[in-house]
Amino acid sequence: MEMAEKQLNITYQEFSFPEEMSVRDQELVKAALEAREGSYSPYSHFQVGAALLLANGVVVRGANQENVAYPSGLCAERTAMFWAGANYPDVPFDTLAIAGWDHGVLCESPASPCGACRQVMAEYQKKQKSPLKIILVGSKRIRKFACVDDLLPFIFDSLKISVI
């Protein structure tokens, strides 16, 4: 078979102001901004707040937690997702909003989740069999992704060997 060159298209929405979004999304953005208060980041001085809206309407907040033994810390997104997974094991995740501050200044271009957090998002999305939406909040722009696949193409989500 001949080599084929392929392209992957990723779609997302970009907003300049939260007011351009639905009221529900605006509230979640506000919750992510407030969640920053819980950040413990004395080593990086990079604060991250996350707010996870569950299908039952509950909003779970998370913030990054650092440790002097660096790898022992955890990102804001995963603190929120793991807490929700542990306390609401049967409730799907609807939307996750994330905001990052560098030395106290909200990033102009939104902070983007690390690979490990994307992998965790992918797992919960697969578990619940419905899309997990993601909102990345910056001071100049806000990006919204309709599902994890748009943030993490070619997701590793099966231990079975792919034949495609």
Ligand code: THU
């Ligand atoms: N961090 C997050 O909490 N979420 C992200 O999406 C990116 C990075 C945290 C980890 C660490 O505490 C600090 O930001 C600097 O990497």
